[in-house]
Structure formats: C-alpha cells, structure tokens
Amino acid sequence: MSGLTIGDLSTRTGLAVSAIRFYETHGIVHPVRNAGGHRRYDKADLRRLSFAMIAQRLGFSLADIAAHMAHLPTHKAPSKTDWSKISKTMRIDITERITQLEKLRDRLDGCIGCGCLSLASCALYNPSDTLGALGAGPRTLLTD
Amino acid sequence: MSGLTIGDLSTRTGLAVSAIRFYETHGIVHPVRNAGGHRRYDKADLRRLSFAMIAQRLGFSLADIAAHMAHLPTHKAPSKTDWSKISKTMRIDITERITQLEKLRDRLDGCIGCGCLSLASCALYNPSDTLGALGAGPRTLLTD
C-alpha cells in the first residue's frame, strides 16, 4: 500500500532488480525504506527509470543522466515543466550527435568509399571541424 | 627502410602504441617482425587503423570492425574495391543508427517533452516497432 517494491519496478520497466539498485547508487532514484528495511518507490520513479533508459539509448552515460536529473525534485513527483526542461536541454545534445553521425556517414561515402582514406586532403582528417564530441580521432595523417 | 614502426603509426594515426598492439590482438592489423622481434607495418595499415577509428566513432565495436575487415586481404594492400565494399555494407548500419536516433529524438519531443512518459499509450513504449538494435528497452509499462 505504501509504495512500489523493487520487483514491481523491475517488471514494469523491464530493468533487472540489480540494475535498479545500481541506478540508486548513481542518484537516478531515491527510494525510502519500510520498517523491514526494504526499498519502497514512488510512481514517479517509473518515469525516472524510463527516462534514464531512453537517455541511455540516445547515448548518454549514467553520469550525464544523473546530472540532468539532479534538477528534478528528489522526493516529490516532478512536474511536466520539470521534465520538459530536461528534455529540451538533452534534445540539443541529441541533435548534435545525429549531425555528427550524418557528417561521418557522408564522409565515409565520399572518402573511404573512394579509397582515398589516407590522403592528407581527405575530409575525414580535416582537423578544422571538431569531432571531439565523438572521440579524439586522427590528429595528423601525413601523406601516404 | 622495411616498413613502419609502431611509433610511426602512433604519431600518424594519433592512436596510443598500446592501442595499436591491442588492435593487433583483435585482427585489425597484421604486422610482420624484423630480426630483433619488432613489429613492422605496411602503409596500408594506416588505412586499416584509420578505418577502425572512424568505424568506432560511428558506434561499431571492435568485434564488428574486425568482422568487416576480415574480408580484406591480410598481407597485401586492399584495393579501392575492397574498401568500398566494406563501407557500403557499413553504411547500411549507420543509416539505421541515425534513423533510430531520430525516431527517439522525435519521441522525446512528443512524449517526454509533454510529460506523458509513463502512459501505456506513449509511443516510446509501443513495442510494435523494434528498437532492439539500440538496446532492450522497456517492455511493459502499465498505466500509472
């Protein structure tokens, strides 16, 4: 009657019980304890976990997600406004990721596809535009 | 005179020496040994490593990459045709990834953005279209 069990969350989110406990250590959920020391969750925690799962699929690390969710109230249900604030800031990151992926794909077509991969003039090695968000990448590749 | 050293590859690709050795254990490069037991690389290995780095940025695991590169000749420089065959098959995967990301982003807008995140009717929990490629995801999220 007073809150959901970790098993309830598990069946309703599809997450393993161990994963939910793990997420707690990262500040994604903040259950309270009942008399026997068992975790009791709020319905809002279903949203928190679902949001975390989706954000992970979008390529965010748990640390990223926890940082974003730190802006939500800890022990009361976040409002629609709370959620939409977060999703708006994340949307920017997502769009950036998509853009980078598209750029890399197009370059793969034009550059690897044609076999020029190692030429200094190759767009893939042009250091002028930062691909830093997706990794370090080749810095200098002299003539082959 | 007979081939590039691992240090040469490191400075020209930006990869750590240890990473290049690690990639060798995964079949990305196949250096030969000189009289003293040191690795000697071919120019074509620059392309192999560069390709691997780019593919990683595109979200491929080393195992994926090694599998794709298994179709290249091991001890002679791959032809343009060899490379373009690989990039064509990878392009399909990349486009799929981008499509999934876009779908998720759009749903984030329409679904998390509006706060409905936990409704059974939410498009994010619609199991009809497989998001399996990007992870397991929530299976059932009953009414909240």
Place this chain on the structure above:
DNA sequence: CCTTGATCTAAAGTGCACTTGAGAAATTAT
C-alpha cells in the same frame, strides 16, 4: 662503443555499466 630512446612481453589495472553469488532477514502464500 655507449647511452638514450623505442619496443618487447605478460600481467595487472581502469572506467563504465552492470550481474552474480552468498548468507541472512523480510514478506507473501498456503
């Protein structure tokens, strides 16, 4: 020739995101 720097191997360590295992206590079902 000799020193300095690069490379060698093998094993252990790192960070992320979890899972597994063990033994005990709480909860639920019969």
Place this chain on the structure above:
DNA sequence: ATAATTTCTCAAGTGCACTTTAGATCAAGG
C-alpha cells in the same frame, strides 16, 4: 505456522576497450 519468494548487503565477477607497470631487449645518434 511453515514454506516459498523476495529482498537485503557487500564483495567479487563480466565484457569492452584500452592503459599502466616492470623488467628486458633492440635500435639509433654522438
């Protein structure tokens, strides 16, 4: 009341992609 199930904690293990460490050997410049 008893059995079955769930949950608890804490430590250790897993897989990926590497890095670090240690001690030894190789190669190159003065």
